[in-house]
Structures are given as C-alpha cells and as structure tokens.
Amino acid sequence: MTIPALAMFIAFGIVPLIGVFWLSMQNWNGIGPITPAGLANWSSMLVDPTLYSALWKTFVVMGLSWAVQTPISILLGVFIAGHQRYRAVYAVFFFIPLLLSSAAISIAFKALLDPNFGLGAGLGIPWLSQNWLGEPTLAMATVVFIVSWQFIPFHSLLYQGAIRQIPTSMYEAAQIDGAGRLRQFFSITLPQLKYTIITSSTLMVVGSLTFFDLIFVLTAGGPSDATRVLALDMYLRGFRGNLMGPASVIATILVLLGLALALLLRRLGGSDANASQLEGA
C-alpha cells in the first residue's frame, strides 16, 4: 500500500533531489547535451560575488520577515483564540490573504503601491506615495511587508490553535495569585507556546528560502538586483541565462540550507515532539 506514494515521491522528489547535486557538476544549457564539468561550476560559483549578495539578501528577507511575522502572529493568535462573536467575525477577514496566490498578491500590490495612482494618492497621505518598488532599500522592505501580509494569517492560525489548548486552570491559578494580564502572557502563554513558536519559525525560515513567485512577479529581482534572493538567482541563471550547472549549485545550497535550518531549529526545540512538522509553506 506504500508503493504508489513511494514510487511517485522517489520519481519526482528524491530523484530530482539527487539530480540537483549531479547537475551541479555538469554543463547543460537546458536544451543541448549534458556533459560532465567536474567541480568547475562550484569553483566559479564560490568566488562569484553575486552568489554572496543573493545569499545575504535571502538571510535579510528571512530574518526581517521572521521578526515582523512572529510577534504579530502571536498577538493576533491570542486575539482570535477568544470566543466572542466579534473576534470570530474579525477572523473571517484575517484569513482572506491565505486564499490568494502569490502571483495575484504581487500583481495587486504592484498597482496599489504606485506612487502616483495608488494608496498614497487615494488616502492623501504623502508618506505612502514613495517609490516603494523603485528604490533598493524600500523594495526590500516592501517585499518583507507583502510576505508578512500573505503569511501572518497562516501563522496566527497555528498560534490560535495552540493557545486554545492551554488549560484554563493555569490562568485561573495565576489570577488567584494576582498576576495581571501582561504577567500571565509572559509567564503562561509564551512558555506554553514554545513548540508552536519553533514549528512556526521553522515553516517561516524554510519557506522563506523559496519565496520565488512573489518576488519574481513583484520586482523580478530589481531594482538593480536589490531583491535578487537565492531562489530568484537560481531561476534567472538557469532558465534565463541557460546555465543549468551554476543554477544547480545554487539549488544545492538551497537544499542544504533548508535541511540545516530545520535541524538547527529542531535542536533548539530540545525535543522531537514537533520535529516532523517542517514544511516550506
């Protein structure tokens, strides 16, 4: 009964995974014959400054989007875990970004953030009328904002579920001891969310390695490569530059990074209770 799933996963999951390593040591332009290249792709890539800048941008997007998403997701999770009617109504709207494709979100924001005809002009707030996608630092900030807009709903959903599982008796005991709301949040809610924080962070971090469609549609890596993260660098080198070997070097780095980060976060968890919940969402 395992054969169909196993066969499919090996053919289109495991074989490509090994294929990434193999192709990183071949010459291939995407159409013609594949010839062995030894370590040439690796030695040329490892001295390529573009690779390091893409690596750095990947980490910047990863770190910033984690730092923005985590606190907001936890607080929203706390809010929608309550059972009042109005909170449920809020929650219905909170999850709308989950339904949109990255392509749709990028296309809409591209127009909405237009400095002359977008949000800033509509609301009459000059600060919002900046050249969000045309200026390198702003473009990076915009990517982080849109990533957060898209993924906070999913993570607040995870936190909501976890918060509802915290026994009410813990809060009652704290209340009897005279602990205020803030104290309860830091002494009960946060420690009880430890494993959820690890799960959610793993999803964010591993997922951020593959932010491709969003950035591709939004900026295509620009302005002047400011948002050219690893996944985009891989695509542009491979499918636009016809250099599948060097692109596979980047893909290999992405795979290794994903595994390393997942293992690291699992170690941080100090338990394998949630070890299996790693998915590049």
Place this chain on the structure above:
Amino acid sequence: MSATARDAPRSRQWERPNIPAGVLSTIWLLIVMVPVYWIVITSFKSSANYYSTNPMLPPVDPTLDNYHLVIESDFIRYFANSVIVTVGAVVPAVVMAFMCAFAIVRGGNSRYLRGVNALFLMGLAIPLQATIIPVYLIVIRLELYDTLQALILPSIAFALPLTILILSNFIRDVPNELFESMRLDGSSEWGTMWRLAFPLTKPALVTVTIYQALQVWNTFLLPLVLTQSPDKRVLPLALWSFQGQYSVNIPAVLASVLLTTLPILVLYVVGRRQLLSGLTAGFSK
C-alpha cells in the same frame, strides 16, 4: 476580579476585553481589508476613469467591461486547465497518501515502514522548489514538456509528505479495539482501510484535500518552467501574462485577480471551519 471569577467559573482570562490585542487586531484588519476593498472597487471602474478618479472611492458608474475583457482573453480555458491540474494532482495524492499513512500506522514496527516514514518526514524539511531544474530535465526526458501532466506529476509528489504526516496523525487516533474487532470479523487489511479508517478520517481527508487544492491552484513556478503555449496556461501564469499584456489597464488586471480567486473564495465560505480547524490540528499534534 475574584468575584467575577467565582460568578463565572468558565469564563477565560482572554475573554475579558483585551485592549492592546483589540487595537492591534483592528489595525491588522485595516491592513488586510484596504487592499481587498481596493481590488474589488477598482475592478468595476472603467479603464478610462482609473487615472482620473480617487483610487480609494467606489466607481460612480460601475462597469462589467473589465470582466468581459478578462473572460474574452481565454480565461475560461485557463480556468479549465487549473481545474484539471488541481483535481488531477490532489485526488491521487490524497488517495496515495491515505494508503501509505494507513500502512505506516498499522504496520509501524517493520523496518521498511519506518524507513518509508523517515523518508517522507525528511521530505518536509526540503524546499522542493529547489529541485525544479532536475524536475524540468525529467519532464523533458518523459516528453511531457508543455503538457498538463507535466504539472500534475510533480504536484502529486510535492503534496505527499505533509498529507501523509497529517493523515497518519489522524489514523493513529482510531482506537485499536476497532481494528481488532474488524480483524476478528474476518476483514482484510484492505477492507479495514476502506470500511473503517476511511470513514473515520473523513474530516482530515477533506481538510488535506482543500489545503493541497489551494497549494496546487496557486502554484506558479511549475507552470512557469514546465509549460510554454498559451493553451496550457493555468490561472496564476495567465494572471501574470495578462498583467504583462494589459499593464496600464489596472482595473482589468484586478478583475482578473478577483476572477481567479473567486472559486477559492466560494470554497472558503462553504468549508472555512473544516479548512481552518483541520490545518491547525495537523500541525499541533
């Protein structure tokens, strides 16, 4: 405070008004809803008026022209392609995952099954999009380039790890006595799987089906790399080329965004509880 606690012992701490969380949530509600509101109102504006009216005000003379343009631009075909790819990938993926999860849970101690389980768990930690180049090579070698099958096959593989994880968590919850009594009644493993485990895990099956359908419906990289001709386009790719073609006609572009999201919105309205509760259940076990 303590009087309230005594009077209503079942009330929870966070059910009293929580001002900071309420303020933050209202701000977030605005951040989510302003773009959504703007997409909706703008899609009904005429392209001629778009650049001359305030972008945040509803149209004075709403028009359906943008929707006509989108539908005339072959979106029916792209829609059909998306349906074929989504159904073609998700149904087999969920069935295969269910069978595999059942085998893993029921025969948990064999070395082979533990290995299978470990393999799929590892699959969760790997950013599968990073394997796109070899997937492209395999698709070319199978002579499937620029076909819908080229999108379906990798999508099945990408969906398996998480689906197996969630389903095996749910099958594990089926009381062992039920399996025992089925066995005593002379039922085969195959019969037990379909007549006992399948109905009992139905909520989880519906949940993973909706979740994976959403993933496949919205996927962009696979069609970008593995298809080429317009008649093989799926919706996210169609959206992208449409906005390339009509980049100045923002109202039409936003109408295309709305139209491609509409089926999912309907699904959300119908199956929201199922989708949301199942997602968290799968992750917090």
